[in-house]
Amino acid sequence: MKSYLQRILTASVYDVAEQTPLTPAANLSRRLGNDILLKREDMQPVFSFKIRGAYNKIASLTEAQREKGVICSSAGNHAQGVALSAKQLGIRATIVMPRTTPAIKVDAVRNFGGRVVLHGDNYDAAKAHAEKLVDERGLTYIPPYDDPAVIAGQGTVGMEILSQHPRPIDAVFVPVGGGGLIAGIAAYIKQLRPDIRVIAVEPEDAPTLERAMATGRRVTLDDVGIFADGVAVRQIGEETFRVCRELVDECMLVSTDEICAGIKDIFEDTRTVMEPAGALAVAGIKKYVERTGARGETLIGINCGANMNFSRLAHVAERAELGEHREAVLAVTIPERPGSFREFCETIGNRSITEFNYRYAHADEAHVFAGIGLNDGLDERDEVVAALEAKGYPVLDLTEDEMSKVHVRHMVGGRGHNVDHEVLYHVRFPERPGALLNFLKRLGRRWNISLFHYRNHGADYGRVLVGIQVPPDQRARFEESLDKLGYPYRNESDNPAYALFLS
Secondary structure, eight states, rough: OOHHHHHTOOOOOTHHHHHHHHEOHHHHHHHHTSSSEEEGGSSTTTTTTHHHHHHHHHHOOHHHHHHHHEEOOOHHHHHHHHHHHHHHOOOOOEEOOTTTTTTHHHHHHHTOOOOOESSSSSHHHHHHHHHHHHHHHEEEEOOSSSSHHHHHHEEEHHHHHHHHHHHHHOOEEEEEEHHHHHHHHHHHHHHHHHTSSEEEEEEOOHHHHHHHHHHHHHOOOOOOOOOOOOGGOSSSSHHHHHHHHHHHEEEEEHHHHHHHHHHHHHHHHHSOOGGGGGGGGHHHHHHHHHHOOSSOEEEEEEEEEEOGGGHHHHHHHHHHHHHHHHHEEEEEEEESSHHHHHHHHHHHHHSSEEEEEEEESSSSEEEEEEEEEEHHHHHHHHHHHHHHHHHTEEEEEOTTTTTTIIIIIIHHHOHHHHHHHEEEEEEEEEEEEHHHHHHHHHHTTTTTEEEEEEESSSSSSEEEEEEEEOOOGGGHHHHHHHHHTOOOOEEEEOOOOHHTOOE
């Protein structure tokens, strides 16, 4: 390991990489009762730490190797790091990317000066083609993690941490994919400050290092989840595992919901949106504090990247509250009669209802898919379930059910059968506790709700789509009730989408 210490101290990274700040996470520190610091690798020119290892490797090449050019296979941050590093050194770079790579990433590599070759439908096909071009053209392959020069470049993150925070540090939490970042950080920190714990954090569906540490050998996973695509690696590197096996203290696994909650936490402290892999460390810190009850410790998380696809933001926002244990997702059976929705909401109490989906299906009972806002986590979720069951409502807790969270919540409803005199209204009301209950109270017990869809979107106003069984001779009186409520509304009964999919 002494050779790594020398390699890191002499690494050539700062011609292109930045010494990123170690930022206090004030809100998160206050909530967790510990001093949380974030190493802001999202602030690199390519929004990721990958620039360090790529530049250090390319800078070490001979003149002959530089003349022929370099190549890598990547669909993400490594590609951008290689492209910018090669441009800085005046070297031709070829980047082989799968044809399925999002256009934003392809464009980013081109903007950094890389020549992009799109090949295959996945990373393995792209890598095989890159290796073929190495043989045909004599290009030098720049590996993403399993190389001493790359590991040393990433190790400068650890060097900066100890320089920026010479005071006591209890643990450093590092995201892990192929292992280059944690191997470099551990190789530096453990030789100078062996008292600091180095903790690996991986997604539950990509436990590459955790599985290898448990078995004592490198394991090739059959499949890995791709939500945190920056660490979606099926096998830890050979050299990185050699280092990690000796120096890493612990491996932690976190769920997709916990990663999404971590993205939200970092945003609230920095106003920056991490990619999923970039929030792994914070998710790990929170789980560590919850498990150990740590208080007053100094914990550092590596924000390793911020190359987030904009299309993912809706999914992240939807799952973050679940990851924080601030929302329960329940299926509740209630009587099919006027006023039952109101009674259900009164049982929930003064808690926010984050989602409420229902479609008339049976004359005797209704199945409601509801999201309930929580303030005190898992204990409060148990309290809500107990309160509903005490009122005689059958309850199914779906908070941990992946199919329900990804699919079923968006499919509740469908066409109504034998729903007489149904009219459809879109209603807007102020997004505050009690507004939804006030709306239901105004409807009273006179008319039966046959369709209900509501989801809190974080805006100032909530929006409800409601179907109500109102005989024609009572519709004027019904709209008078809506007028007295004072919420803006419009009749959607003639909307063609209603006719096609709901009525």
